[in-house]
Amino acid sequence: MPAKNAFTTIALSSAVLGIGGISSAVADDGYTDDVVRIGVLTDMSGIYSDLSGEAAVTAVEMAVEDFGGEVNGVPIEVIHGDHRNEADTGASRAREWYDSEGVDMINDLSNSGVALAVAAVADERERHAIVNSSSTVDLTNEYCSPYVTHYTYDAHSLAHGTGKSIVEDGGESWFFLTVDFAFGIGLEEQVSEVVRDAGGQVVGAARHPLDTSDFSSYALQAQASNAEIIGIASTGADAINAINALAEFGVTPDQQPAALLLWYDDIDSLGLETAQELLLTNAFYWDADEDTREFSERFYERTDRMPNMAHAGNYSSTMHYLKAIEEAGSDDSAAVSEAMREMKINDFFASDGYIRPNGRMVHDQYLWKVKSPDASEYDYDYLELVTTIPGEEAFQPLEESTCHLLDDE
Template sequence: MRGLTGRLLASCALVLAGGAVAQAQDAQGRISGDVVRIGVLTDMSGIYSDLAGEGAVEAVRMAAEDFGGTVLGAPIEVIFADHLNQADTAAAKAREWFDVEGVDMINDLSNSGAALAVAAVAKDARRHIIVNGASNIGITNDVCSPYAIHYAYDAYSLAHGTGEAVVEDGGLTWFFLTVDFAFGIGLEEQVTQVVENAGGEVLGSARHPLSASDFSSYMLQAQASGAEIIGIASTGGDAVNAINAAAEFGLTENQTLAALLLWLNDVHSIGLDAAQGLLLTNAWYWNMDEEARAFAERYYERVGSMPNMSQAANYSSTMHYLRAIEQAGTDDPDAVSEAMRSMPINDFFAENGYVREDGRMMHDMYLWRVKSPEESEGAWDYLEPVSTIAAEDAFRPLDQSTCYLVTGAAD
């Protein structure tokens, strides 16, 4: 009996070994380096680390695990690095990953300066990036390529969400508190267009450095402007500090704050007492439906907080990339690019989403209002829906694109 058992175990071992060999052989020739390596390039230690950071990494890991850990027989590996909110650091890491470490796709890319720099590197390297944590519309315009997708949101959708809602409600004179880098400047420019097209007027702006700690001089400028609306063209810790400073200086007694990019995590930090009533545009909210709640609960178990729209998009976009490899039957960048633009996106993040030729992922956006403490039913229950902004209205029309893939101009 022992001899029979031994022979059976040996046979099983041979079968398993044969399966592993067959799987490895299946990947050969179809997957470069016999591994699909995804890099999450994000803010791990700075002002945006709560909005992206470890939460972004975990979302991508969840997607890789849920996909089964392999694609076309090749293992999926997830690595990450901190870009330190510096464009040159981000570009250098992207080059190293693409040229030396065999990274096939870079995800997240919080910080617009970092995202724009990496998009240029990806274009030269013919490697994929998916931007979920940055807003600058240059990703699908000046630095567009077949290998760059802007997935979660952008400055245009924020401006035409929160900006239009405030203008339609009568807020026609604006003053901006703007973080002085590509994200804030781009957002201010987009909202300025919305305000002026609606017959409003921008009375001025004050630009502050990233990670500003003292907003007193900026608040005095905002008060002196006499503007009805103070547009907060920053995010993360800067937006939190600006909103708290506005409350301390009494700005909200005579002026109204419009948070142009406020995240769920920001509301959590500010608290409902100070944030209640603020309007914000987001692509997704964890409590919007049953599918979103199911993902959010699994995410919460790993991270200890509810996911924001960027973190949810990191999961969704990673799954879309892996499905594109599967459909293309290879990880060849051009074949995968074609597959990503041909496949619809239907999951907990987006319904009937699709990637346009300029790399913009088209999906509905949503205008939300921050609940009062009395309206909230518990921890992280902070938002209530105001309206849905259809994809074709939320994002910049294709006929306004400057992307060479759309215009046909020489690159």
């Protein structure tokens, strides 16, 4: 991928980025500052940069290009920035983008702490944020907003995919290796609830800092717990390091690691020899059908890698946002929110997807099993489908949401 400047402009226009004090008032033609500007706020340099990062920017750029580079004659521009996995940094960048640089929507938002911080700013500034790379269900509960959409997956869908399936298959006692921030803690809590509701038990947990390289002590704690299932409530490099440590220290034959958020990229890093037979819930797989393959092959040409579910979600959600602007005839936040919630989502990512009043995009999830090396027939042939989880079953029931927007429903 060619190197990018601090600001990446997709539409050909004479608009100048970075001019302080851009007004948020809607102009006579229905558009603020005569441009629709999208900011991709992601991890460009840290633990999640491989899962998100520049590839997330590319996915949004592809959506803008495929849309035609303009909406209702107004140019579309994309900028990007690094939140450094710090909530304060993410919130500060969001304020700067909304207030001074005319950003209408922020996308991606890897890291749950960052996503929650940006969601609060988006609600305050009445600008859009779409979360594709974070799992916390607080985004559609305490931190819900008319302007915040949680699009690709969340901790509830993971827990009721991988977690529930393992319990139903006999894995009744669990010990967790959990990354110690909002994402991991939320995932541990969600799966623990599923385990207990199914009659199982949680015998303990070990929480580790983000970006841990030495998992030896945590692996030994998991081994000593004698739990049947070792739930890995982390992702990215942390999940890879945890799985490798469990393999190195030789957990007993009666203990099975279960990765609760294993990305396609993680399987590539681990290799099929190590990852085979692991179950994972994912919203997207590049080789699922003809439509996913068409998008994925174009993405591969740009990035030299196959897309994961967040990349696909970034593309799909950007297209949906732009279609909503087209339908509303304006980039006015309230009008676009209404259109986003009224329009169904039908593309390679979702079939009859829709956005609930609390901001949760509902669509099918899929339980996959990692293939053995012998079963893989060609490059990147890693997964086989176990079952489809209907969206209404995968995500938190709307009646259980504590979102304040539901009070008048």
